Amino acid sequence: MTVSTIIGMQWGDEGKGKIIDILAKDYDYIVRFNGGDNAGHTIKVGNRKFGLHLVPSCIFYPEKFKVIGNGVVINPETLLKEINEVENAGYSLKNLIISEAAHVILQWHKELDGIEDEKGGIGTTKRGIGPSFADKASRNTAIRICDLYNDNLKERIASIAELKIKIISAYGKETKFNDDEILNKLKSFAEKIKPFVRNTSYLLNEAIDKKKKILLEGAQGTLLDIDHGTYPFVTSSNTTTGAACTGSGIPPKKINKVIGITKAYTTRVGSGPFPTELTDDLGEKIRQKGGEFGTTTGRPRRCGWLDLVALKYSAMINGTDELVITKLDVLSELDELKICVAYEIDGKKTEEFPVIEKLKLAKPVYTSFKGWNINEEGWNKIKKNKKMPKELKEYLDFISKETKTKISMISYGPEREETVLL
Numbered sequence: 124m125t126v127s128t129i130i131g132m133q134w135g136d137e138g139k140g141k142i143i144d145i146l147a148k149d150y151d152y153i154v155r156f157n158g159g160d161n162a163g164h165t166i167k168v169g170n171r172k173f174g175l176h177l178v179p180s181c182i183f184y185p186e187k188f189k190v191i192g193n194g195v196v197i198n199p200e201t202l203l204k205e206i207n208e209v210e211n212a213g214y215s216l217k218n219l220i221i222s223e224a225a226h227v228i229l230q231w232h233k234e235l236d237g238i239e240d241e242k243g244g245i246g247t248t249k250r251g252i253g254p255s256f257a258d259k260a261s262r263n264t265a266i267r268i269c270d271l272y273n274d275n276l277k278e279r280i281a282s283i284a285e286l287k288i289k290i291i292s293a294y295g296k297e298t299k300f301n302d303d304e305i306l307n308k309l310k311s312f313a314e315k316i317k318p319f320v321r322n323t324s325y326l327l328n329e330a331i332d333k334k335k336k337i338l339l340e341g342a343q344g345t346l347l348d349i350d351h352g353t354y355p356f357v358t359s360s361n362t363t364t365g366a367a368c369t370g371s372g373i374p375p376k377k378i379n380k381v382i383g384i385t386k387a388y389t390t391r392v393g394s395g396p397f398p399t400e401l402t403d404d405l406g407e408k409i410r411q412k413g414g415e416f417g418t419t420t421g422r423p424r425r426c427g428w429l430d431l432v433a434l435k436y437s438a439m440i441n442g443t444d445e446l447v448i449t450k451l452d453v454l455s456e457l458d459e460l461k462i463c464v465a466y467e468i469d470g471k472k473t474e475e476f477p478v479i480e481k482l483k484l485a486k487p488v489y490t491s492f493k494g495w496n497i498n499e500e501g502w503n504k505i506k507k508n509k510k511m512p513k514e515l516k517e518y519l520d521f522i523s524k525e526t527k528t529k530i531s532m533i534s535y536g537p538e539r540e541e542t543v544l545l
Contacts, residue, residue, distance in 0.1 A: 125336040125337070125379055125380070126331065126336075126337045126338075126339065126373060126377050126378045126379055126380075127146070127336075127337070127338050127339065127378070127379065127380040127381070127382055128338075128339040128341065128378055128381050128382065129142060129143055129146070129338065129339065129340050129341055129382050129384060130341045130344075130345060130362070130363065130364055130367075130381060130383050130384070130437075130441050130443070131341060131342075131343060131344030131345060131347075131362065131383075131384055131385075132344060132345055132384060132385040132437040132438070132441070132443070133344045133345070133346055133385055133386065133389055133390070133391070133430075133433065133437070134343075134344050134346045134347055134353075134390065134391035134392070134395075134397075135162065135342075135343040135344035135347055136386075136390055136391075136392065136417070136424060137344060137384040137385055137386050137449060138384060138386065138447075138449035138450065138534060139180070139340070139341065139342075139384050140164025140165050140166045140175065140180045141165070141166055141449070141534065141537060141539070142382075142447050142449070142532070142534070143164065143166075143180040143181065143340050144166040144168070144180050144181060144183060144539065145532075145539055146338060146382075147180070147181035147183075147184050147338060148184060149336065150181075150187070150336040150338040151188060151330065151336050152187070152188040152190055152335060152336070152337045152338070153179040153180070153181040153187055153189055153337075153338045153340055154179065154190040154192050154323075154327065154337060154339050154340060154371050155178075155179045155190065155191050155192060155195055155340045155342065156192040156194045156195070156339050156340065156341065156366060156367050156371045157192075157195060157341060157342055157343075157360045157361060157362060157366045157367075157370045158195060158196070158252070158341075158342030158343055158358065158360055158362070159176075159177070159195060159196040159197065159250060159251075159255065159342075160176035160177055160197075160198045160201040160202075160228075160250055160252075161176075161252045161343075161358065162176060162342035162343050162358075163175065163176050163417065164176075164180045164340075164342075165537070166180050166183070167537045167538060167539075168538075168539055171183075173208070173209065173212075175205065176201055176205060177191060177197060177198070177202050177205055178191070178205050178209060178219065179191070179340050180340060181338075182209050182214045183214065185215040185217070188218045188220060188330075189218055189220065190220045190221075190222070190323055190326070190327065190371075191219075191220070191221045191222060191225060191323075192222050192225070192323055192370045192371045192372070193222040193224035193225050193323060193324065193370060193372065194225075194360065194366060194369060194370020194371065195222070195225050195226075196226045196227070196252060196255040196256060196259070196360075197221070197225050197227055197228060197268065198228040198250065199228075199308065199309065202312075202316070203312065206219070219319045220321050220323060220326065221268060221316055221319045221320050221321070221323075222268065222320075222321070222323040223268050223269040223322055224267055224268070224269065224323075224324075225267065225268050226256075226258070226259050226265055226266070226267050226268075227255075227266045227267065227268060227270075228250070228251045228252070228255045229251070229266065229283075229305065230300060231254070231283070231284065231287035231300065232251030232252075232258070233249065233251035233254075234251075234287075234291060234296075234298060235251070235254040235287070235290065235291065236249045236250065236251045236252065236253055236254050237249045238291065238294045238296055239253070239254070239294075252358065252359050253359040255359075256359035256360055264283050264286060266279060266280075266283070268313075268316075268320055269320075271309055271310070271312070271313035272313060272317075276306065276309065276310075277302070277306050280302050280305055280306055281302050284300040284302055284305070288300065324371070325372075327371055327372060327373055328372065328373065328377075331373070337373070339367040339371055339373070339378070341362055341363075341366070341367065342362065343358050343360075343362045344362060344437075345362055345363055345437040345441060346391075346433060346437065347362055348361050348362040348363050348366075348440075351363060351440050353396060353479050353482060354478075354479060355479075356393065356394050356395025356396075356479070363440055363441050364378070364440075364441040364442060380444050380445065381442050381443050381444050381445075382445045382446075382447060382531070383437065383438060383441060383443040383446050383447070383528070384446075384447045384449060385429075385434055385437075385446060385447070385448060385449070386413075386429075386448070386449050386450045387429060387448050387449065387450050387451045387453065387518075388413075388426060388427065388428060388450070388453065388454060389426070389427045389428065389429055389430045390413075390415055390424040390425060390426050390427070391424065391425050392417050392422050392424050392425070393422070395479070396482045396485070397425055397427060398430060398432075398463065398466060398485045398486070398487045399427035399428040399429070399430045399461075399487050400425050400426070400427040401426055401427045401428065405457075406426045406427065409426040409453060409454075410423060410424060410426045412453050413426070413453040428460070428461045428463055428487070428489065429461075429462045429463065429522070430463045431462050431463055431464050431522070431525055432463060432464070432465060432466055432474055432475070432476050433476055434522070434526055435474070435476075435526050436475075436476035438526045438528050443528050444528070444529075445528065445529055445530070445531040445532075446522070446526065446528045446529070446530045446531065447530070447531060447532040447533070447534065448519065448522065448530055448533045448534070449533075450534065450535075451515070451533055451534065452497070452502070452536055452541075454494065454495075455494075455495060455498075456494070456496050457494040458493075459491055459492070459493065460491070460492045460493075460494050460518065461489040461490070461491050461492070462490050462492065462518075462521065462522070463487040463488065463489055464489065464490050464525070465487075465488040466482075466485035466486065466487060466488065467485070467486040467487075467488055468481050468485050468486070469484060472488060490521075492517060492518050492521070493514045493517075494514060495512050495514040495515045495518075497512065497515070497535075502535045502536075502541065502543075505543055506542075509545065519533070530545055531544070531545055532544055532545060533545065
């Protein structure tokens with residue numbers, strides 16, 4: 124039995140899509156277990172490049188089962204567009220499976236997301252994710268995939284739309300919803316996805332009993348977890364290992380391995396404290412060289428040095444067994460590198476990742492490292508003989524030692540081939 128989980132260890136955008144694509148060849152089922160189309164996984168093979176938001180990141184393997192779990196909130200328009208793009212590119216999605224218990228993002232969720240973000244300034248993608256998860260928790264105003272096939276769908280839509288209009292009005296905005304149009308779109312969507320809809324909890328546990336291998340694919344990153352992240356500047360769902368269980372129906376004791384993905388530096392999108400952020404020319408250089416612009420929105424990512432306080436916290440929360448370090452090439456040619464090893468808060472030094480009120484006051488305490496200069500030929504040599512320059516080895520060894528986690532893979536570019544298995 125092998126059930127592995129891929130978890131982002133930072134504020135997302137760690138390069139999970141590429142790593143999932145690489146590892147997928149060794150698994151039978153790849154399962155997206157959380158989030159919505161606010162998360163994007165970019166995968167690239169040869170001249171083919173996809174920015175996926177809902178379909179699991181294994182589209183280059185037609186024979187693999189691609190499961191969208193119950194923990195995902197599904198935007199019908201995004202999912203249909205994604206399915207069409209993948210199939211029009213010549214890749215089969217015959218093995219796509221969608222949980223009947225997944226929730227559906229509707230028009231009012233998007234409107235409310237925009238209005239609420241104007242008031243709160245958290246910096247959401249305005250895709251309706253937060254309001255959709257809020258309805259999921261409130262129970263009476265949510266629609267799941269299974270509800271699309273019920274006879275009372277029309278009445279449900281009318282009732283919920285009436286309530287949402289009142290809520291939006293309370294914000295000082297006026298809106299109208301065309302119930303018939305919403306119903307017809309949902310019915311069309313339901314008909315198109317009907318062959319894919321299953322009870323995925325039974326499906327996955329039966330697969331485990333049959334000794335099949337499952338890779339659980341996380342969206343966003345640990346520091347965006349609604350319980351354990353930098354609240355309120357977080358996403359609306361859980362993004363940690365625990366969410367892999369609740370978002371798939373697979374019990375904790377059946378997960379054998381937790382693989383954490385982290386960049387060699389740190390980035391985040393949107394608002395919120397970021398102790399190691401570089402707001403100077405170096406930060407902009409890293410952004411441009413690393414192509415640090417959001418897959419979903421195109422927003423420029425804030426860039427900074429690797430935050431080991433945050434990374435150790437993520438390793439603890441997730442029970443990480445292995446680390447994958449991505450984008451090491453971006454730091455090449457820098458004379459000096461820094462890693463944040465502690466915070467100074469109100470004159471006191473700490474290695475604990477604090478709640479946001481204290482994180483806003485945190486001043487990073489750095490350890491410096493000598494940089495490396497590795498060109499394409501140099502990376503090829505490292506891949507061939509697994510021998511690294513002293514500077515790179517010291518950098519990686521320090522991360523491994525401090526997090527008490529072995530590094531199993533490093534990545535130095537977007538291509539599959541630009542990866543070293545250690």
